[in-house]
Amino acid sequence: MKGRINNKLGEIQISSDIIAMYAGTTAVECFGIVGMAAVSMKDGLVKLLKRESLTHGITVEIQEDNHMTIDFHVIVAYGVSICAVADNLIENVKYKVEEFTGMEVDKINIYVEGVRVID
Numbered sequence: 001m002k003g004r005i006n007n008k009l010g011e012i013q014i015s016s017d018i019i020a021m022y023a024g025t026t027a028v029e030c031f032g033i034v035g036m037a038a039v040s041m042k043d044g045l046v047k048l049l050k051r052e053s054l055t056h057g058i059t060v061e062i063q064e065d066n067h068m069t070i071d072f073h074v075i076v077a078y079g080v081s082i083c084a085v086a087d088n089l090i091e092n093v094k095y096k097v098e099e100f101t102g103m104e105v106d107k108i109n110i111y112v113e114g115v116r117v118i119d
Contacts, residue, residue, distance in 0.1 A: 003062045003103050014101055016060040016068075023070055024058050026096045032085035037073040037113035066103040075114040086110045 003014040036057025059071040094105045
């Protein structure tokens, strides 16, 4: 579903893929996030996604009232507080996505799929 914003000149529609790309770009800039994860349902493997395919680790659901829920499947850096990283991710993504779209983010779910050591 697309987000719809009405103004005096007409209607603006924002695709959930665009919101996912923006949220993914914001997420990988956060401290402690190594990247997005793709989980293979067939064999249960988790792989780190490249920067150009960030949207595969993010799901955006937009309700009728232009409120959205965003799910992140992330890989975090070894040795960082997952709670602190998650709080930072939620705060940054919520602020930037709401500023970018003009729509409200109701919920952000974070699924930590793996931990990686960064050089």
